[in-house]
Amino acid sequence: xxxxxxxxxxxxxxxxxxxxxxxxxxxxxxxxxxxxxxxxxxxxxxxxxxxxxxxxxxxxxxxxxxxxxxxxxxxxxxxxxxxxxxxxxxxxxxxxxxxxxxxxxxxxxxxxxxxxxxxxxxxxxxxxxxxxxxxxxxxxxxxxxxxxxxxxxxxxxxxxxxxxxxxxxxxxxxxxxxxxxxxxxxxxxxxxxxxxxxxxxxxxxxxxxxxxxxxxxxxxxxxxxxxxxxxxxxxxxxxxxxxxxxxxxxxxxxxxxxxxxxxxxxxxxxxxxxxxxxxxxxxxxxxxxxxxxxxxxxxxxxxxxxxxxxxxxxxxxxxxxxxxxxxxxxxxxxxxxxxxxxxxxxxxxxxxxxxxxxxxxxxxxxxxxxxxxxxxxxxxxxxxxxxxxxxxxx
Amino acid sequence: xxxxxxxxxxxxxxxxxxxxxxxxxxxxxxxxxxxxxxxxxxxxxxxxxxxxxxxxxxxxxxxxxxxxxxxxxxxxxxxxxxxxxxxxxxxxxxxxxxxxxxxxxxxxxxxxxxxxxxxxxxxxxxxxxxxxxxxxxxxxxxxxxxxxxxxxxxxxxxxxxxxxxxxxxxxxxxxxxxxxxxxxxxxxxxxxxxxxxxxxxxxxxxxxxxxxxxxxxxxxxxxxxxxxxxxxxxxxxxxxxxxxxxxxxxxxxxxxxxxxxxxxxxxxxxxxxxxxxxxxxxxxxxxxxxxxxxxxxxxxxxxxxxxxxxxxxxxxxxxxxxxxxxxxxxxxxxxxxxxxxxxxxxxxxxxxxxxxxxxxxxxxxxxxxxxxxxxxxxxxxxxxxxxxxxxxxx
Numbered sequence: 084x085x086x087x088x089x090x091x092x093x094x095x096x097x098x099x100x101x102x103x104x105x106x107x108x109x110x111x112x113x114x115x116x117x118x119x120x121x122x123x124x125x126x127x128x129x130x131x132x133x134x135x136x137x138x139x140x141x142x143x144x145x146x147x148x149x150x151x152x153x154x155x156x157x158x159x160x161x162x163x164x165x166x167x168x169x170x171x172x173x174x175x176x177x178x179x180x181x182x183x184x185x186x187x188x189x190x191x192x193x194x195x196x197x198x199x200x201x202x203x204x205x206x207x208x209x210x211x212x213x214x215x216x217x218x219x220x221x222x223x224x225x226x227x228x229x230x231x232x233x234x235x236x237x238x239x240x241x242x243x244x245x246x247x248x249x250x251x252x253x254x255x256x257x258x259x260x261x262x263x264x265x266x267x268x269x270x271x272x273x274x275x276x277x278x279x280x281x282x283x284x285x286x287x288x289x290x291x292x293x294x295x296x297x298x299x300x301x302x303x304x305x306x307x308x309x310x311x312x313x314x315x316x317x318x319x320x321x322x323x324x325x326x327x328x329x330x331x332x333x334x335x336x337x338x339x340x341x342x343x344x345x346x347x348x349x350x351x352x353x354x355x356x357x358x359x360x361x362x363x364x365x366x367x368x369x370x371x372x373x374x375x376x377x378x379x380x381x382x383x384x385x386x387x388x389x390x391x392x393x394x395x396x397x398x399x400x401x402x403x404x405x406x407x408x409x410x411x412x413x414x415x416x417x418x419x420x421x422x423x424x425x426x427x428x429x430x431x432x433x434x435x436x437x438x439x440x441x442x443x444x445x446x447x448x449x450x451x452x453x454x455x456x457x458x459x460x461x462x463x464x465x466x467x468x469x470x471x472x473x474x475x476x477x
Numbered sequence: 478x479x480x481x482x483x484x485x486x487x488x489x490x491x492x493x494x495x496x497x498x499x500x501x502x503x504x505x506x507x508x509x510x511x512x513x514x515x516x517x518x519x520x521x522x523x524x525x526x527x528x529x530x531x532x533x534x535x536x537x538x539x540x541x542x543x544x545x546x547x548x549x550x551x552x553x554x555x556x557x558x559x560x561x562x563x564x565x566x567x568x569x570x571x572x573x574x575x576x577x578x579x580x581x582x583x584x585x586x587x588x589x590x591x592x593x594x595x596x597x598x599x600x601x602x603x604x605x606x607x608x609x610x611x612x613x614x615x616x617x618x619x620x621x622x623x624x625x626x627x628x629x630x631x632x633x634x635x636x637x638x639x640x641x642x643x644x645x646x647x648x649x650x651x652x653x654x655x656x657x658x659x660x661x662x663x664x665x666x667x668x669x670x671x672x673x674x675x676x677x678x679x680x681x682x683x684x685x686x687x688x689x690x691x692x693x694x695x696x697x698x699x700x701x702x703x704x705x706x707x708x709x710x711x712x713x714x715x716x717x718x719x720x721x722x723x724x725x726x727x728x729x730x731x732x733x734x735x736x737x738x739x740x741x742x743x744x745x746x747x748x749x750x751x752x753x754x755x756x757x758x759x760x761x762x763x764x765x766x767x768x769x770x771x772x773x774x775x776x777x778x779x780x781x782x783x784x785x786x787x788x789x790x791x792x793x794x795x796x797x798x799x800x801x802x803x804x805x806x807x808x809x810x811x812x813x814x815x816x817x818x819x820x821x822x823x824x825x826x827x828x829x830x831x832x833x834x835x836x837x838x839x840x841x842x843x844x845x846x847x848x849x850x851x852x853x854x855x856x857x858x859x860x861x862x863x864x865x866x867x868x869x870x871x
Binding site for chain 1: 491514556818
């Protein structure tokens, strides 16, 4: 007899130490309900149960995206979805206008170059708002295939004004391609109203799911370009294939079934709270963290006015090193925040304010900062940060 | 005060009905231990906990692949990994020899054409063994960049003789590119010994994990080609980027953290049972299912001798329709097997014999077939299938 013991006596080796607090600007803390939904039995990805799940997922996501488009699902990281967004509309020689305002916009440029497109870049200084007039002027210079922009730059904490950018191209052949990986579900998105033609996102930020699930939503205007195009240099990312499967209630390739199951619960939680309430909570909690930071000498990075509701980026007060703050928060409190892995390395710290968080999350962040910073030589009034955040919220 | 309730009172809506039996040739049944490991708190994908997880995952996978290469991890479906395998070594105009013996080999051809490579195809009739001599003759005709083959064709139940194929190209510049999505962990793989240069696989088959995690292993010979190449038309699939991150204990993009956590447990289970024992169990259980099928009038599809240990493909006895058998098994028993979504549609049924299965799994499959087939007009001796499988195993 062949025997298999599906639950051996060996204890699962936990990944995280007790008290671990995931406070990154993504991946974010995943609610237990979402985790447990994802730990259900895997079902046939071409059976009636999963078809029903895709219907629920699409219906739950559409209001969050502000769209009536189909939602296409991929097993992919956010960067994969960024590549999908580009490769479906631009190939060798096609002109793209990449409006960068941080690290992920620069990634779009790298992807555009990889697929052979001609990438013109408007490089917004990091931490500043995108200059809409400058974009408008550049758009007059060439018949760009698409303008490409990151909605929420988690590297800088600044949000692009998609309504204004969309208005610039709405009545032209130019498409608007947007990455809202770190914005969607925490910052207002009105894809159809704003004229966002290709919107891509991922599961592990304000959508409160583990990483590994990507999604895309494509406007009729973008479909005209995609369907009129020729061979894509990709099979996996071909939106036409994903759309054809979606019409049958399927995905073209074996999807991350468990992540979709988790997403259903996350979407139910968002709509139970109410999408306007969820977005307002994000804004208030981000502002509370900023108020608390200001009270202990942590100022916002950059001069931009369009501050993110899903990530707070603090300047590191001289002569401190951001990496040391990150390390100390982890070692003393198991609070995991981000520094920077780019030109801002050491100069900023970044804390997620997205997804499954509440006022206590912010107070704890501030309390831990208040514990750590003085030992690193940064003077502050103990309790001032938490008090300022409380004052803001109450 | 902003409040967020991470576990609302709403019950999780289960995806699957009670008694659901996932018996596909993938995705496969996932053991509870793996599911629960994947439902742990998500950790920082660039922190020490996840670095340690990647080290464990690589160490656990290397003997299963039979390699000392690094293992590269992607958030991707198996088809994404197939694309990665091609796009890293072949671009426009490069000559590939695709040795097909089923549906997934044909997918390789589609991918090769998408990236612009010139794909010569040796189309093995489905269900037959690959003609090694014919492959050898074709390899003499051109200096192919790579020979591309699917290890285990889950569409036909036939396994490629990789040792012989590898020997054909070992001393030539031609690479051997292999998809072992549905073989790895259930069928012997000796990547280094056989000379497999690029091996890609995925989590949801014999590795007993949910879908969404892809992996790749690249030989030094393949690295010479990849590093000597120019621009890839892809950012996401660029193995150089993944390798550079792996050297730092990371992945280039946010990985499917929960799936890696689950994989660690699956790997521990495989090595606790013993890899040779796991492979032997797969072979014996597949043979037991074939013996049971034969006793109730279900014969193996095709004339090939190299039968798969991870999937059994039965001819559908005339005048039955495979889709009806699949539907009846589901409706009466919640047993989910596969038909075919290709030229064999209606003509075969396919049952996974991979991953977390034991003798009882096979007996139950056969018992359900014995219940369903007579009502569809196929005469059989009740109990004969289960008895034959038992006789084989005891």
